[in-house]
Amino acid sequence: RALIELGKELQKELPDCLVIFISLNDKTRYEGGSSGMSGVEEVVMRIAWVLLGCWVDREKKQATFTAFCKEQMWKKEAFEEWLGSRKAILLVDELNQLPLTSKMGDDNLPSFLSKNFVAPEGRALIF
Numbered sequence: 001r002a003l004i005e006l007g008k009e010l011q012k013e014l015p016d017c018l019v020i021f022i023s024l025n026d027k028t029r030y031e032g033g034s035s036g037m038s039g040v041e042e043v044v045m046r047i048a049w050v051l052l053g054c055w056v057d058r059e060k061k062q063a064t065f066t067a068f069c070k071e072q073m074w075k076k077e078a079f080e081e082w083l084g085s086r087k088a089i090l091l092v093d094e095l096n097q098l099p100l101t102s103k104m105g106d107d108n109l110p111s112f113l114s115k116n117f118v119a120p121e122g123r124a125l126i127f
């Protein structure tokens with residue numbers, strides 16, 4: 001709840017900044033790798049879910065998120081291209097649930113988050 005309220009305040013204070021809140025709990029629960037996605041893919045899919053406005057119907061969120069993930073596949077490269085030089089703050093609830101690397105070894109979550117939300121000017125990561 002605190003991250004949601006912080007996100008609302010940040011959006012008010014920084015209207016030219018994209019504030020994105022994602023959760024690995026609640027209705028878009030991370031289910032221990034059963035989706036077959038890497039940690040990076042789990043984050044990117046939740047960001048896409050939020051940006052496309054799919055989260056609006058909170059009662060059906062888990063079922064529609066699961067369906068969304070079956071119908072869509074957003075790759076990190078496409079997300080990084082879309083993000084470009086936008087100012088953005090990513091708030092993540094329960095980030096500690098995700099694996100740091102994938103079994104394939106090519107999706108390193110800490111590197112992805114650092115490259116896209118920690119290192120660039122005008123960006124932040126809160127978890």
